[in-house]
Amino acid sequence: MAVFSQGVDVSFGDCDPAGIVFYPNYFRWMDATFHRLLSERAGGHAQLCRQLEAKGIGLMEARLSFRSPATEGQHLDYRITQIEWGGRSLVVSYEADVAGRRVLDGMERRGVFVMSDGHMSAANVEGLKLALGF
Amino acid sequence: MAVFSQGVDVSFGDCDPAGIVFYPNYFRWMDATFHRLLSERAGGHAQLCRQLEAKGIGLMEARLSFRSPATEGQHLDYRITQIEWGGRSLVVSYEADVAGRRVLDGMERRGVFVMSDGHMSAANVEGLKLALGF
Amino acid sequence: MAVFSQGVDVSFGDCDPAGIVFYPNYFRWMDATFHRLLSERAGGHAQLCRQLEAKGIGLMEARLSFRSPATEGQHLDYRITQIEWGGRSLVVSYEADVAGRRVLDGMERRGVFVMSDGHMSAANVEGLKLALGF
Amino acid sequence: MAVFSQGVDVSFGDCDPAGIVFYPNYFRWMDATFHRLLSERAGGHAQLCRQLEAKGIGLMEARLSFRSPATEGQHLDYRITQIEWGGRSLVVSYEADVAGRRVLDGMERRGVFVMSDGHMSAANVEGLKLALGF
Numbered sequence: 001m002a003v004f005s006q007g008v009d010v011s012f013g014d015c016d017p018a019g020i021v022f023y024p025n026y027f028r029w030m031d032a033t034f035h036r037l038l039s040e041r042a043g044g045h046a047q048l049c050r051q052l053e054a055k056g057i058g059l060m061e062a063r064l065s066f067r068s069p070a071t072e073g074q075h076l077d078y079r080i081t082q083i084e085w086g087g088r089s090l091v092v093s094y095e096a097d098v099a100g101r102r103v104l105d106g107m108e109r110r111g112v113f114v115m116s117d118g119h120m121s122a123a124n125v126e127g128l129k130l131a132l133g134f
Numbered sequence: 135m136a137v138f139s140q141g142v143d144v145s146f147g148d149c150d151p152a153g154i155v156f157y158p159n160y161f162r163w164m165d166a167t168f169h170r171l172l173s174e175r176a177g178g179h180a181q182l183c184r185q186l187e188a189k190g191i192g193l194m195e196a197r198l199s200f201r202s203p204a205t206e207g208q209h210l211d212y213r214i215t216q217i218e219w220g221g222r223s224l225v226v227s228y229e230a231d232v233a234g235r236r237v238l239d240g241m242e243r244r245g246v247f248v249m250s251d252g253h254m255s256a257a258n259v260e261g262l263k264l265a266l267g268f
Numbered sequence: 269m270a271v272f273s274q275g276v277d278v279s280f281g282d283c284d285p286a287g288i289v290f291y292p293n294y295f296r297w298m299d300a301t302f303h304r305l306l307s308e309r310a311g312g313h314a315q316l317c318r319q320l321e322a323k324g325i326g327l328m329e330a331r332l333s334f335r336s337p338a339t340e341g342q343h344l345d346y347r348i349t350q351i352e353w354g355g356r357s358l359v360v361s362y363e364a365d366v367a368g369r370r371v372l373d374g375m376e377r378r379g380v381f382v383m384s385d386g387h388m389s390a391a392n393v394e395g396l397k398l399a400l401g402f
Numbered sequence: 403m404a405v406f407s408q409g410v411d412v413s414f415g416d417c418d419p420a421g422i423v424f425y426p427n428y429f430r431w432m433d434a435t436f437h438r439l440l441s442e443r444a445g446g447h448a449q450l451c452r453q454l455e456a457k458g459i460g461l462m463e464a465r466l467s468f469r470s471p472a473t474e475g476q477h478l479d480y481r482i483t484q485i486e487w488g489g490r491s492l493v494v495s496y497e498a499d500v501a502g503r504r505v506l507d508g509m510e511r512r513g514v515f516v517m518s519d520g521h522m523s524a525a526n527v528e529g530l531k532l533a534l535g536f
Binding site for chain 3: 151152154156157158159161162163179180189191192193195196197198199200203242
């Protein structure tokens, strides 16, 4: 069961000369799915940063495995399947389907970045976890 | 009254360091709105090209006037307000609002491009007009 | 004679299923050409905003006319051909060629946006003109 | 020592409201670095596909680890550090620096996709290896 999901309509301009989605767009939609979760649960990235006194909820790592292609006019169901809360990072797992056919699965490792003593560092993610209701 | 409209959710990654939508994204969504019309009325760009024996329904000109900014988490109502059918081109007029506030208006001039005698040229747009039910 | 120019290498992923550049990318490169001018003449957008006490040097209007297509592997020479300095806006004219063949021409109208009395407005552009050495 | 490298100038519009590169752009530039290698060694993706009777040299997996941020006006040195040639896939390793500071490292697993008996499958990559002079 998904933690969160959103639909993505694949448009002509999202596809490359091979006629299938240009793969960086899948990362763009992965990020957008996470940010949609932030919006719905906690008013969005900007408000969360103020609340957590953070500079950003940014990326440490991102990975996707491409199982089958998607093309113009298809509708992706892009899902967050799990969030694993570590000390100073969280791992968000994703998968996306077109009409029940798996298109991709992957993950993002994110941190809550704060400034302290003039340098950026990854803070404890407990505040984010609470703010999102997990 | 709009000819066609679709919703666009502005995501964090659509915005620039000034915190507002990076303007080429407005052109991307303008194109996506047109392609969504093609999908709903005639099965999409690929099917229309086969039907019209065309290489593409491409751009001759595109223009947007930016009336007010949009930002992360806002929902755009992106509308086609009019299509003017000329001989060898069509002019598609657009506007987009956030919650009733005008964000932009503009236009695309498009042609139906075909190959004849080894060179690309703009064909009569009557076939496209009929295929889209105008 | 160009005021400023930069090269752009068209990559596979910049092109659409018709095999030619997806047109919003031409706007992205137009914006990048302007920002490259800001970098070379005045240290970039962020530094200029501090210097001019502005929120951004943003868009009021953008337009491109597409003269011929460009495709994967081609090298665009993207040029600013003229800047017209008005009172509260500037009009930047552009053209781009591939190997001497015209691909596009167009313009951006930009303003220097400042906050005053809690609302955003377009300031006089004289400070920007001086900062860029025009 | 790098197998191949290219420079990328980070523009204002490549960055997000946190003022740093929006991460899907790093994947876009990773793909562009690979395609630049194809262009320089074998005339580009389209020509290679004709030569290898392939539909595309596409992605099976992509991953990036983000070591430090990059921002507007910085110059990335984006490098292919290694290519491991398997039977039906190749693993391309990447890293990118700004002025000697590591920004990211990661990989793409790619295949040479062909149609046979009406379905797409990953072919032996030996032909690609030879075409690229490895």
